[in-house]
Amino acid sequence: MRCEICGNEIRGQPHYRIIEGGKMTVCARCTKYGSAEWDPFQPRARPRGRPTPRRPRSEVEAAENLELVEDYGVKIRKARQKMRMTVEDFARKIREKESVIKKLEKEELNPDRKLVRKIKNALNVDILVVEEVSAAPVGAKHSRGRSLGDIMKLSQSKSVEEEKQG
Ligand SMILES: [Zn+2]
DSSP: OBOTTTOOBOOSSOEEEEETTEEEEEOGGGGGGOSEEOOTTSTTOOOSSOOOOOOOSOSSOOOOOOOBOTTHHHHHHHHHHHTTOOHHHHHHHTTOOHHHHHHHHTTOSOOOHHHHHHHHHHHOOOOBOOOOOSOOOTTSSOOOOOOHHHHHHHHHOOOOOOOOOO
């Protein structure tokens, strides 16, 4: 092993010094260049500075932002009716309050993932938008828009009324 400062072979125990912010392995003579030591046996010797406190990503765990199909309320209601369940039946089946079901069907409530799964199991409907794995067709949408020229033409057809007086 060589000293990273002077390049001489280090005999015996190498010294570990932090020199100008960098971790250096140096010989005994070159320890004078560094002030602090570092520990080569610690995989992550954390440089001085403020410690990084571990904080939960958000203080309030917001409701999951699930992508639901557009008319999930209708979907749920239809599926429920198909299975001849009343709101009460359905609520009991998935162990939710009736009010929850009613709100769901009116789309006044965004279900969380757990509820979505329960609905899926009970009614065999999936109200989550299926994420497409394949790439979307290019330029299928966003094709509308009128050109400025069209608007110009409209305003150019002026109607001048002449009034003769006297
Ligand atoms: Zn040296």
